[in-house]
Amino acid sequence: MNHWFKNSPKIISLALLFSLTFLFACGDSGGSDDGSSDGVSLQAVLNSLTIAGTNVSINESDKTGSVILPLGTDLSTAKPIGFTISTAAKLFFGDSSSTDEITADNNERVVVEGDNKFTVLAEDGETSNTYTITVAIEDSTSAVLNSLTIAGETVTIDESNKTGSVVLPVGTDLITAKTVEFSISINAKIYQCDGLGNAHDSNLLTSGNSYVFNWETNKITVVAEDGTTAAVYTIVVTNAITETHKMLIISLPPEFDSASNVNFTVPSAPGGAVYRVGKSENNKLLFLAASAGDYTVNADSGDNNVDIYITAVSASTPSAYTAEVFDYLPGVGQFTNDLPKWESGDDAAAMVAKVRAKLVGESAGMITLGGCLGYVTIGFDHTIMNVQGKCDFRIEGNAFQAANNPYQPEDGSPAPYGGSCEPGVLYVAYDKNKNGHPDDDEWYEIAGSSYSTAENEPWYDHLTDDGGKDTEVYRDYSITYHRPATEPTGNVDEYIQWDDNQGNSGWLPKNSFHNQSYYPQWLSGDSYTLTGVRLGQNGINESTTGAYFVLYGYSWGYVDNYPNGAPESAIDIDWAVDSSGNKVHLPGIDFVKIQNGVNQVNGWLGECSTEVVKGYDLHLRNIDVDSSFAQ
Ligand SMILES: [Ca+2]
Ligand SMILES: [Ca+2]
Numbered sequence: 001m002n003h004w005f006k007n008s009p010k011i012i013s014l015a016l017l018f019s020l021t022f023l024f025a026c027g028d029s030g031g032s033d034d035g036s037s038d039g040v041s042l043q044a045v046l047n048s049l050t051i052a053g054t055n056v057s058i059n060e061s062d063k064t065g066s067v068i069l070p071l072g073t074d075l076s077t078a079k080p081i082g083f084t085i086s087t088a089a090k091l092f093f094g095d096s097s098s099t100d101e102i103t104a105d106n107n108e109r110v111v112v113e114g115d116n117k118f119t120v121l122a123e124d125g126e127t128s129n130t131y132t133i134t135v136a137i138e139d140s141t142s143a144v145l146n147s148l149t150i151a152g153e154t155v156t157i158d159e160s161n162k163t164g165s166v167v168l169p170v171g172t173d174l175i176t177a178k179t180v181e182f183s184i185s186i187n188a189k190i191y192q193c194d195g196l197g198n199a200h201d202s203n204l205l206t207s208g209n210s211y212v213f214n215w216e217t218n219k220i221t222v223v224a225e226d227g228t229t230a231a232v233y234t235i236v237v238t239n240a241i242t243e244t245h246k247m248l249i250i251s252l253p254p255e256f257d258s259a260s261n262v263n264f265t266v267p268s269a270p271g272g273a274v275y276r277v278g279k280s281e282n283n284k285l286l287f288l289a290a291s292a293g294d295y296t297v298n299a300d301s302g303d304n305n306v307d308i309y310i311t312a313v314s315a316s317t318p319s320a321y322t323a324e325v326f327d328y329l330p331g332v333g334q335f336t337n338d339l340p341k342w343e344s345g346d347d348a349a350a351m352v353a354k355v356r357a358k359l360v361g362e363s364a365g366m367i368t369l370g371g372c373l374g375y376v377t378i379g380f381d382h383t384i385m386n387v388q389g390k391c392d393f394r395i396e397g398n399a400f401q402a403a404n405n406p407y408q409p410e411d412g413s414p415a416p417y418g419g420s421c422e423p424g425v426l427y428v429a430y431d432k433n434k435n436g437h438p439d440d441d442e443w444y445e446i447a448g449s450s451y452s453t454a455e456n457e458p459w460y461d462h463l464t465d466d467g468g469k470d471t472e473v474y475r476d477y478s479i480t481y482h483r484p485a486t487e488p489t490g491n492v493d494e495y496i497q498w499d500d501n502q503g504n505s506g507w508l509p510k511n512s513f514h515n516q517s518y519y520p521q522w523l524s525g526d527s528y529t530l531t532g533v534r535l536g537q538n539g540i541n542e543s544t545t546g547a548y549f550v551l552y553g554y555s556w557g558y559v560d561n562y563p564n565g566a567p568e569s570a571i572d573i574d575w576a577v578d579s580s581g582n583k584v585h586l587p588g589i590d591f592v593k594i595q596n597g598v599n600q601v602n603g604w605l606g607e608c609s610t611e612v613v614k615g616y617d618l619h620l621r622n623i624d625v626d627s628s629f630a631q
């Protein structure tokens with residue numbers, strides 16, 4: 001049943017077709033103006049023709065026709081042929097010998113670009129006309145570089161500006177040809193040249209083939225199918241890009257993985273450029289430039305050698321001053337909870353925010369690090385460059401020299417420099433993992449004048465032998481402060497107890513000038529422990545009759561130790577050492593940690609407590625401090 005119904009409409013339409021043919025045949029019979037003979041038409045005219053819906057322009061007199069199919073037409077697939085021909089004639093695809101009849105039900109044919117034959121056979125079965133129909137595809141005026149890869153690296157294309165850029169991997173040389181893959185407008189061509197006039201076969205690019213490119217500027221011309229429309233693209237090929245004042249960290253090619261040592265040199269740099277090259281623990285290249293331009297750095301391991309091409313582009317002008325505060329935890333002290341002020345409800349983050357409000361910028365205010373090993377961690381908005389032979393940054397404090405030190409050395413020489421010197425030990429870091437934060441494994445210590453011993457300080461014998469002070473340097477020091485049971489007022493000698501990992505313990509006093517708690521109020525728990533480097537005690541009462549405390553200065557390399565205008569308060573990043581005490585010669589640093597190095601109470605002055613004010617990049621402020629004083 002289903003079978004029958006499915007086929008019945010076809011039978012009906014066939015029946016209709018027969019009756020229509022019969023009607024036309026009847027209408028033609030008897031006429032003579034159409035060349036009929038015995039009622040049979042001799043007409044074989046191609047009245048109209050469409051290919052893929054596009055009208056063919058027919059010249060009946062010479063039996064030709066032409067059609068331009070739209071851009072992108074694929075001639076490999078069959079196209080529908082539409083036509084009208086003389087009554088009762090038949091259309092064949094091909095010349096007069098063709099038996100390939102095109103009918104309404106079987107009308108798709110594969111035409112070719114160029115000439116195609118169509119033959120109309122009249123009703124008489126003998127009279128025919130063969131038409132030559134020329135097929136063309138529309139010429140494109142589109143000259144677009146849709147995509148391009150060089151050596152497998154994708155070129156980022158800015159179509160509106162006709163520019164592109166690609167960063168090739170470190171160690172890529174451009175002496176050898178690089179494979180290109182591209183996509184362009186249909187039937188367009190792409191040339192390695194500047195403009196249509198130079199678009200010759202010799203510089204035609206073929207996808208999948210290899211060509212030599214230049215570092216920096218390369219001109220690529222895409223010529224449209226029409227042969228006259230062209231677009232010139234400027235493709236910039238570089239090896240590594242960084243911003244000025246930002247540390248670039250580059251891994252070397254795999255062949256360097258097993259290198260025990262790599263030497264970096266700079267065979268080419270812009271004239272007068274300020275830059276610094278260094279090396280990480282795992283032989284990565286560290287590169288920092290203050291000047292924009294193109295640099296070549298050579299890496300040599302003995303077995304392998306590679307040039308690294310770096311383009312430094314100008315960044316927005318960095319701030320010379322402290323730009324961020326990451327962490328703050330003071331030791332117990334008379335200014336703790338006061339500089340900055342702790343208010344009820346302030347947690348650690350709130351205190352960091354208060355320190356940030358104090359320290360960031362040119363008009364920074366003062367904070368206290370409290371007692372021994374209290375610290376603050378700050379950052380800059382750029383990498384401070386380590387200029388060779390120069391101090392690079394300064395963290396200001398409030399140190400000053402005593403005006404009337406009563407001490408007179410027996411040999412008649414003047415008293416060593418001293419006054420209010422509360423040295424903070426410095427740590428520096430560059431952002432190895434580029435996360436914008438200082439991480440535990442990123443720090444290096446600034447090895448100041450008493451890195452391992454205070455023996456070389458000019459006051460060492462005076463304080464050690466004459467004064468009986470503990471001038472030992474403890475490199476792995478930790479101190480624990482215990483929360484006071486009560487908050488007394490007035491002068492109290494045994495206020496807050498401390499003990500350290502050297503078997504010492506003692507009390508920090510409270511004085512009547514500072515009545516707030518000296519124990520960080522945002523901390524929970526009954527005690528807290530700080531670890532770091534403890535320097536030798538540097539304070540002594542020099543008065544034989546009263547109290548004239550002199551806190552002697554360390555020679556160089558500390559914060560709040562020399563006056564802010566003194567060269568000795570400036571820091572050379574080349575003083576940084578790794579955990580084994582080896583100099584690391586960092587090209588630059590992003591972060592600084594300052595930690596009070598002294599555990600000492602100096603009579604009525606109270607505990608030795610480092611103050612921190614503003615920090616700045618000396619180079620950005622054009623302050624020239626030769627670092628040769630550090631011997
Ligand atoms: Ca330096
Ligand atoms: Ca980091």
Ligand SMILES: [Ca+2]
Nearest residue numbers: 422609610611
């Ligand atoms: Ca202080």
Ligand SMILES: [Ca+2]
Nearest residue numbers: 398422560611
């Ligand atoms: Ca101070």
